Amino acid sequence: MKLRMSHKERVLASFNFEEPDRIPIDIAFRSEPWTKLKSYLGTDDDEKVFRWCGGDFRVIGMNPPEGWRPTLHPDGTFEDEWGIRRKIGSTGLYEHFHYYHPLADAEDLSNYEFPDPSDSTRWQTANEIMKKYGEEYAMLGANATTLFEISWQLRGFKKFLRDLYINSKFANQLLDKLTDIRIEMGLIMIEIGVDIMFLGDDVGMQTGMLLPPHIWKKHFKPRMQKIIYAYRSKKSDIIIDYHSDGDITAIVPDLIEIGVNVLNPVQPDCMDPVKIKNEYGDRLAIRGAISVQETMPFGSPEEVKSVVIERIKTLAPGGGFAIAPSHVIPPETPVENIVTLYKTAQKYGFYPMRS
Amino acid sequence: MSLEKIFQAIVDLDIENIAEIVKISLKKGSDPYQVLDYLRRGMDEVGRRFELGEYFLADLVMAGETMKMAMEVLTPYLRGQDEKVCGKVVLGTIQGDLHDIGKDIVKALLSSAGFEVYDLGIDIPPEKFVDKAKEVGARVIAISSLLSTTVPVVGDVVRELKKANLRDKIKVIIGGAAVRLYHVEKYGVDAAVNDAVKGVEIIKSWALSDEFKWQDGNLEEAHVKRV
Numbered sequence: 001m002k003l004r005m006s007h008k009e010r011v012l013a014s015f016n017f018e019e020p021d022r023i024p025i026d027i028a029f030r031s032e033p034w035t036k037l038k039s040y041l042g043t044d045d046d047e048k049v050f051r052w053c054g055g056d057f058r059v060i061g062m063n064p065p066e067g068w069r070p071t072l073h074p075d076g077t078f079e080d081e082w083g084i085r086r087k088i089g090s091t092g093l094y095e096h097f098h099y100y101h102p103l104a105d106a107e108d109l110s111n112y113e114f115p116d117p118s119d120s121t122r123w124q125t126a127n128e129i130m131k132k133y134g135e136e137y138a139m140l141g142a143n144a145t146t147l148f149e150i151s152w153q154l155r156g157f158k159k160f161l162r163d164l165y166i167n168s169k170f171a172n173q174l175l176d177k178l179t180d181i182r183i184e185m186g187l188i189m190i191e192i193g194v195d196i197m198f199l200g201d202d203v204g205m206q207t208g209m210l211l212p213p214h215i216w217k218k219h220f221k222p223r224m225q226k227i228i229y230a231y232r233s234k235k236s237d238i239i240i241d242y243h244s245d246g247d248i249t250a251i252v253p254d255l256i257e258i259g260v261n262v263l264n265p266v267q268p269d270c271m272d273p274v275k276i277k278n279e280y281g282d283r284l285a286i287r288g289a290i291s292v293q294e295t296m297p298f299g300s301p302e303e304v305k306s307v308v309i310e311r312i313k314t315l316a317p318g319g320g321f322a323i324a325p326s327h328v329i330p331p332e333t334p335v336e337n338i339v340t341l342y343k344t345a346q347k348y349g350f351y352p353m354r355s
Numbered sequence: 356m357s358l359e360k361i362f363q364a365i366v367d368l369d370i371e372n373i374a375e376i377v378k379i380s381l382k383k384g385s386d387p388y389q390v391l392d393y394l395r396r397g398m399d400e401v402g403r404r405f406e407l408g409e410y411f412l413a414d415l416v417m418a419g420e421t422m423k424m425a426m427e428v429l430t431p432y433l434r435g436q437d438e439k440v441c442g443k444v445v446l447g448t449i450q451g452d453l454h455d456i457g458k459d460i461v462k463a464l465l466s467s468a469g470f471e472v473y474d475l476g477i478d479i480p481p482e483k484f485v486d487k488a489k490e491v492g493a494r495v496i497a498i499s500s501l502l503s504t505t506v507p508v509v510g511d512v513v514r515e516l517k518k519a520n521l522r523d524k525i526k527v528i529i530g531g532a533a534v535r536l537y538h539v540e541k542y543g544v545d546a547a548v549n550d551a552v553k554g555v556e557i558i559k560s561w562a563l564s565d566e567f568k569w570q571d572g573n574l575e576e577a578h579v580k581r582v
Contacts, residue, residue, distance in 0.1 A: 089453045089478045094502075096453035096477060157456065158420060161413050166371055205412060206532035207549055212411040246532075293503040293533055332504040 007056040011138030012195060014319040015239050015262055015285045023316050023349035024056040024138070025342065026287055026324035032093075032331035033338055040335045053342040056322070058133040060194060061142030062185050066121035075099075081115055084153045093331055101156040109173055117184045123192065130193050140196045141189035144243050146227070147178050147220055148201035148211070164215050171219060179223045183230045190231060196239040196262070197231055199224065204246025206270045213250045221251075225258035232259065241287060245327065247271045256280060262287050265326040269293045274314045277321070285320035290341065292325045297332045301340040308344040316353060323349065357383055358393045361425070365397025366404075368417040370424055377428045387432035394425050398467045402552040415551065416456070419463030426466075441468070442562045443493035445484055447475035449508045454501040457531055460551040461497060468555060470562075481511035488525055495558055496527045498544075503533035510542040526561055530554040 005013065005021045013020040027050065029037075038049050064081045072078045077085035083102030086095040103112060130139060145153075151174055152160040163171040186197055201220070203211045211220075224242075231238045241262035242255055247270040255263065265288025266273045273289040290296065295307050308323065315321040323345045329338060357380040364373045380390055401418040404410040410418075444465055448458050455477050465472045473487055484496045496516075500506045509529050516522045527544040530551065538547045548554040 089451065090480075091451040091478075093451065094453050096455075098455060158416055161416055162370065162420065164413075165368065165417055208408065208411070210412045212413060215413065297504050330502075330504050 006135075007137040008135070008139075008195065011056050011322065012239075014322060015196070017282060017285070017319045019317075019319045019351040021351060023312060023345065023351075024287075024322035025054045025345050025349070026057045026322050027053045027055040027342075028325050028328045030093075030328045030331050033329045033333050033335070036335045037338050040339065054346045056138055057140050057196075058129060058137040059140045059142050059198075060126035060129050060189060060192065062115075062117060062122050062188075063125050064115075064122065065119045066124075082150070082154060083112075097153055098157065101154055101159070103154045103174070104156045104159060106155075106170075108170070109177060114177060114181060117181060117188060123188060126189070126192055134193050138196060139194045140198050140241065141186060141192075141194035142198050143182055143186050143189070144198050144200040146182050146199045146201055147175055147223060148203055150178060151175060164211075164219055175219060175223055179226060182227050186227065186231050187234055190235045190238060194238070196241050198241050198243065198264075199227065199260075200241075200243030200264070202243075202245045203251070204244045204248035204267075204271075206246060208247050209250050210246065216251055217254065221254050221258060224255075228259040249276075252276065252280060252284070256283050261285060262322075264288050265324065267291070267293075267326045268295075269326075273311070277315050281318065281320055285322070286315060287322040288324045288326050289315060289321075290323065290325045292327045292330055292333075296325055296337055296341070297330050297334075299337060301334075301336045304337045304340040305344045308341060309348050312345070312348050312353070316349065316351070358385060358389060361390060361393040362397045362400070365394055365418060365421055365425070366400045368401075368414060368421055370417060370421045373421050373425045374428050377425050381429070381432060387429060390429055391433065394422060394429070395467055395469070398422060398464060402464065402555070405550070405552050412456070412460070415460045415464075419460060419467075422463060422467050441470055442495065442558070443471045443473065443491055444495045444497050444558060445473045445475065445488045445491070445493045446497045446499075447479035447484060448477040448499045448501075449505050449512075450478055450480045451505040451508060452500050452502045453477045454499065454531070457501065457551055458499040461499065461530065461554055464551055464555040465497075465558065468559060470558070481508060481515050484512050485515040485519055485521065489519065489521065494525055495561065496525055497554065497558065498527065498529045500529060500531045500533055506531075506533055506538060507542070509538070509544060513543040528554055528557060 002021060010020040011024045014024050038044060041049055041052060043049060068081055070078045070080055077087045077099045079085045085100035086097050087099055088095055106112060203209060203216055228240050239261045240259055241264055242260040243264045245267060249271060262285040266276055266286050268289050268291050273286055276286060289311050295304055311323060360376050361380055364376050377390060398418060401410060405415055446458060446462055448454060462472050462474050473491055473493060475483055475487060488496055498509055498512060513527060516525055528546040529538060529544050530548045534547045534549060536547055546557045
């Protein structure tokens with residue numbers, strides 16, 4: 001092991017189940033706590049704050065094409081480039097999706113124009129970020145809400161569930177088209193230089209799977225496998241990081257089977273990260289495991305510290321663990337908790353671990 | 356036989372055929388209220404399977420949709436007869452939170468169990484729950500919160516109820532992924548649950564309990580309707 005690794009070396013070692021110099025750290029914020037942290041640290045420099053937190057990952061993704069702007073409608077909804085309309089809630093913090101779904105009444109896809117990933121203006125920012133950080137950092141390609149989430153946003157939640165249960169023709173058409181788009185997006189990001197592909201759909205909830213596993217296995221597993229296979233054909237050592245909120249224990253073996261290397265975020269409120277480590281720790285790494293439902297917003301700094309140390313103690317041995325909040329740090333989080341999270345992770349995250 | 360089929364169609368989430376099955380059953384002379392009873396039994400069975408881990412949230416959503424299709428056929432036959440409302444419930448997602456899947460499932464389950472549900476929608480300010488309960492004479496306020504950080508707003512609903520001198524007349528139940536048992540004491544609500552099926556069970560048990568008498572319309576003049 002090198003005494004001091006680059007961010008990229010650190011992450012790649014860990015996700016290949018070797019012990020790096022210290023546990024990798026990923027940062028994920030809502031804008032409000034990020035602003036709070038900046039003012040706490042007395043700087044307006046985002047880059048400085050990122051480095052202070054010790055982040056080891058940088059993210060690239062597909063942007064809308066040059067000149068595109070979201071449409072604001074008179075009813076207060078705004079429309080993204082997929083044609084999906086959302087509205088911001090009364091507290092200004094969250095967006096609601098269930099307003100307008102462009103495929104709600106469609107019988108097929110003939111009248112719908114999907115975003116075209118091949119437009120090079122979509123990737124300018126991604127190329128710039130790669131140029132700046134690609135050598136030093138672990139580069140993650142954003143390709144989540146891969147199939148299920150974007151499908152229900154396009155179609156409407158209940159309607160898309162109905163497709164999955166009884167209208168396979170439409171579900172297959174839509175999912176096949178999205179599979180092609182995700183493959184195309186991913187191959188472009190591999191070309192740009194990502195180390196890790198971030199895939200995923202929220203198919204879990206607090207008490208278990210949201211979708212019945214048989215539905216997931218029928219519609220999503222084979223398509224996810226096809227996507228992963230396409231990436232591996234181009235870059236054999238691409239790391240696949242799969243995200244779902246909630247408890248998805250039921251499909252973890254399937255995810256490993258189709259080639260997933262990292263599970264994110266292993267929401268500790270409903271899914272035991274130690275159990276995942278014990279059962280699959282030699283094949284499946286964990287990125288996450290710090291609760292944003294309880295620990296971050298409601299814990300005391302002492303509690304945050306003890307949770308972080310506990311996670312390091314139980315999940316870090318042998319590599320395969322990057323510490324991160326289990327979702328973006330929510331707006332209500334006290335800044336002291338954020339400071340404690342990143343300080344503790346950097347102070348106690350060094351290998352070899354002290355007992 | 357045709358009534359059994361109705362039960363089975365709900366349990367099988369047979370959204371394609373339920374309307375036809377209900378139509379045939381009515382044509383053959385089934386009592387509309389008996390049809391309703393079998394639909395409800397089907398929903399109960401779906402709930403039971405959900406609790407056992409055999410059915411999933413998506414199945415509950417589909418069961419709700421199947422029930423809705425059945426009710427479209429059945430409702431005209433129920434008109435003109437005494438509607439058996441077993442209680443009124445004001446339902447909504449708390450202010451700051453925009454999630455509605457769980458709330459909608461609760462609505463479907465409560466409606467199919469015979470409750471009259473006043474669904475306020477999402478992102479609902481505390482006073483609106485109380486105003487609506489007052490207006491319609493509901494004895495239960497059911498609040499959904501998926502975000503742990505919006506659960507505390509539930510405390511404001513309870514405060515509003517106290518201000519209106521209605522706390523002892525109206526029960527408050529909170530539900531959603533972020534809800535914990537200790538919230539009962541912390542925010543002064545009557546029950547806290549993590550899933551829709553359990554929540555509806557609790558509301559049903561209130562409706563059946565002696566200490567809690569349902570009333571319809573006006574809060575001063577109790578008019579008890581029992582399940």
